[in-house]
Amino acid sequence: MTSPLAGIRVLDLSRVLAGPWCTQLLGDLGAEVIKIERPGAGDDTRHWGPPWHGEGEKRVAAYFLSANRGKKSAAIDFAKPEGAALVRKLAERSDVVVENFKVGGLKKFGLDAESLRAANPRLIVASITGFGQDGPYADRAGYDFIIQGMGGMMSITGLPDGQPGGGPLRVGVAVVDLFTGMYTATAILASLFRRERTGEGAHIDMALFDTQIAVLANQVSNALVSGNDPPRQGNTHPNIVPYQPFEAADKPLIVAVGNDRQFGKLAELCGHPEWSADERFSTNAARVGNRAEIVRLVGECIRQKPAAEWFEKLDAAGIPAGPINTISEALADVQAQHRHMIRTMAGMPLIGSPMRIDGDRTDSDLPPPALGEHTEEVLEALALDGSEVERLRSAGVVG
Numbered sequence: 258m259t260s261p262l263a264g265i266r267v268l269d270l271s272r273v274l275a276g277p278w279c280t281q282l283l284g285d286l287g288a289e290v291i292k293i294e295r296p297g298a299g300d301d302t303r304h305w306g307p308p309w310h311g312e313g314e315k316r317v318a319a320y321f322l323s324a325n326r327g328k329k330s331a332a333i334d335f336a337k338p339e340g341a342a343l344v345r346k347l348a349e350r351s352d353v354v355v356e357n358f359k360v361g362g363l364k365k366f367g368l369d370a371e372s373l374r375a376a377n378p379r380l381i382v383a384s385i386t387g388f389g390q391d392g393p394y395a396d397r398a399g400y401d402f403i404i405q406g407m408g409g410m411m412s413i414t415g416l417p418d419g420q421p422g423g424g425p426l427r428v429g430v431a432v433v434d435l436f437t438g439m440y441t442a443t444a445i446l447a448s449l450f451r452r453e454r455t456g457e458g459a460h461i462d463m464a465l466f467d468t469q470i471a472v473l474a475n476q477v478s479n480a481l482v483s484g485n486d487p488p489r490q491g492n493t494h495p496n497i498v499p500y501q502p503f504e505a506a507d508k509p510l511i512v513a514v515g516n517d518r519q520f521g522k523l524a525e526l527c528g529h530p531e532w533s534a535d536e537r538f539s540t541n542a543a544r545v546g547n548r549a550e551i552v553r554l555v556g557e558c559i560r561q562k563p564a565a566e567w568f569e570k571l572d573a574a575g576i577p578a579g580p581i582n583t584i585s586e587a588l589a590d591v592q593a594q595h596r597h598m599i600r601t602m603a604g605m606p607l608i609g610s611p612m613r614i615d616g617d618r619t620d621s622d623l624p625p626p627a628l629g630e631h632t633e634e635v636l637e638a639l640a641l642d643g644s645e646v647e648r649l650r651s652a653g654v655v656g
Contacts, residue, residue: 259287260286260287260619261286261287261614261619262283262286262287262288263287263288265283265287265288265289265352265353265449266288266289266291266350266351266352266353267280267283267284267288267289267290267291267351267352267353267354267355268291268293268344268347268348268351268353268354268355269290269291269292269293269328269355270293270344270354270355270356270357270358270363270368271355271356271357271385272294272300272301272302272357273300273301273302273357273434274302274324274401274431274434274435274438275357275385275401275433275434275435275437275438275441275463275465276355276356276357276383276385276438276441277292277300277302277324277325277438278324278434278435278438278439279355279383279385279437279438279439279441279442279445280292280328280355281324281325281326281327281328281438281621282438282439282442282610283353283442283445284326284327284328284621284623285326285327285610285612285619285620285621286612286619287619287621288352288353289329290327290328290329291328291329291331291347291351291631291635292325292328292329292330292331292626293331293332293333293335293344293347294330294331294332294333294628294629295332295334296332296333296334296629296653296654296655296656297332297628297656298628299330299332299628299629300321300325302318302320302321302324303317303318303321303628304318305318305320305321306318306319306320307319310322310605310606315627317625317627321625322605322607322625323607323608325625325626326602326607326620326621326623326624326625327620327621327622327623328623328625328626329623329626329630329631329634329635330626330627330628330629330630330631330632331347331629331631331632331635331636331655332628332629332632332655332656333632333654333655333656334653334654334655334656335366335368336366337652337653337654339649339652339654340654340655341366341367341368343636343639343649343654343655344366344368345367345368345372345373345376346639347635347639348368348373348376348377348380349376349377350638350639351377351380352379352380352381352449353380353381353382353383353445353449354370354373354380354381354382354383355382355383355385355441355445356368356382356383356384356385357384357385357386358384358386359386359396359398360384360386360390360395360396370382370384370460371460374458374460377458378456378457378458379452379456379457379458380458381445381448381449381452381458381459381460381461382458382459382460382461383441383444383445383461383463384460384461384462384463385437385438385441385463385464385465386399386463386464386465387399387400387403387404387464387465387466388464388465388466389462389463389464389466389467390462394466399464399465399466401431401432401433401434401465402427402431404433404465404466404469405427405428405432405433405469406425406427407466407469408433408465408466408469408470408473409469409470409473409476409477410427410428410432410433410469410473411425411426411427412425412486412487412489413473413476413487413488413489413490414426414427414428414489415489415491416489416491417488417489417490417491418489420491423489424489425489432472433465433468433469433472434465436468436469436471436472437463437464437465437468440463440468440471441461441463444461444463445461448461475495475496476495479495479496492511493548493552496541496545497513497514497515497541497545498514498541498544498545498548498551498552499512499514499520499523499544499551499552499555500512500513500514500515501552502581503555503556503559503560504556504559504560505559505560505562505563505564505567506560506561506562506563506564507563507564508563508564508580509564509580509581510559510564510567510568510578510579510580510581511578511579511580511581512555512559512571512576512577512578513576513577513578513579514576514577515577516541517533517539517540517541519574519575519576519577520532520533520538520541520544521533522574522575522576523555523571523574523576524538525574526558526570526571526574526576527554527555527558528558529554529558532551532554537550537551538551564580568580597609597618598611600620602622602623602624603624605624605625607624607625628656629655629656632646632655632656633646636649636655
């Protein structure tokens with residue numbers, strides 16, 4: 258497959274997760290991604306272990322591996338004037354810059370969007386912050402956990418108050434960072450498409466807080482329409498019933514009834530076809546209003562047989578159902594194996610890209626880089642010879 262973004266150069270000034278997730282996606286689509294890192298330290302997540310891959314000086318945290326395949330690492334200290342000048346030259350030769358510094362944090366280095374776009378009007382600069390480039394919180398730092406709390410996600414995640422273990426919970430991965438990275442990549446792709454027509458670059462302003470509110474999806478719509486805050490309700494669904502885990506004879510399984518036709522089939526499997534005609538259960542709206550009773554009845558039925566038997570019956574009836582797997586079980590699933598979701602690159606176990614285009618994977622073939630692994634290669638593209646690179650290295654400008 259011809260990589261969709263072949264010929265596009267991305268200068269990655271971001272670190273941790275939202276920005277690196279965005280640039281990893283662009284790298285998977287074929288862009289050349291040059292990751293600028295601090296000499297001697299690099300992206301903070303290189304040190305966010307255990308667990309670790311490798312040993313000694315080559316040791317790197319599994320966290321870093323998750324978001325940095327498909328990139329070249331150039332160790333350049335742009336806090337030093339010569340380092341900033343090198344990064345500006347790279348930006349002049351790039352199509353996209355992605356950064357996640359605090360608002361105004363790059364201006365003193367001449368690396369802010371306004372300065373970079375003045376030198377390269379076709380440049381697309383994506384700025385990722387906690388709260389955006391303007392507004393009363395613009396100067397605040399933003400972290401996923403804080404944003405999940407402020408943005409409403411934790412208010413709907415977890416068991417209801419009063420139940421054992423009840424109370425707000427953060428989602429088990431940094432969903433705000435991940436979604437922001439994906440939204441940023443989408444905005445970059447749209448800006449590249451527009452540039453083909455107009456010749457002009459863009460400054461993309463992405464905020465974790467905005468993203469968190471946006472991805473509340475049906476829950477925030479429920480709040481707007483009803484005027485009421487959705488409650489935490491654990492593993493049940495606010496708008497569909499039955500749509501939750503049930504205890505089978507041996508272990509739990511998830512049953513996800515999405516419409517009245519599927520409910521009718523479930524009623525038949527439970528030996529109670531009359532449920533479909535019962536005015537308390539005949540429509541989804543009625544089942545939502547009588548949630549406790551229908552969940553009790555279905556639960557009593559499910560408990561009578563082991564999960565494997567239910568999976569077979571539900572699948573044959575066209576009713577979505579599935580197990581509650583650990584991550585290891587999910588990776589070992591025959592579907593994950595068939596789709597080759599686990600990759601090994603340079604001895605590193607990695608998760609592959611979920612994107613397929615015309616039947617081909619979009620994974621980059623570059624493994625997550627060692628710190629400064631490509632510094633000389635990147636600087637050679639700026640016509641710096643070996644002696645000049647060594648001078649810069651001795652001065653601590655590059656690593």
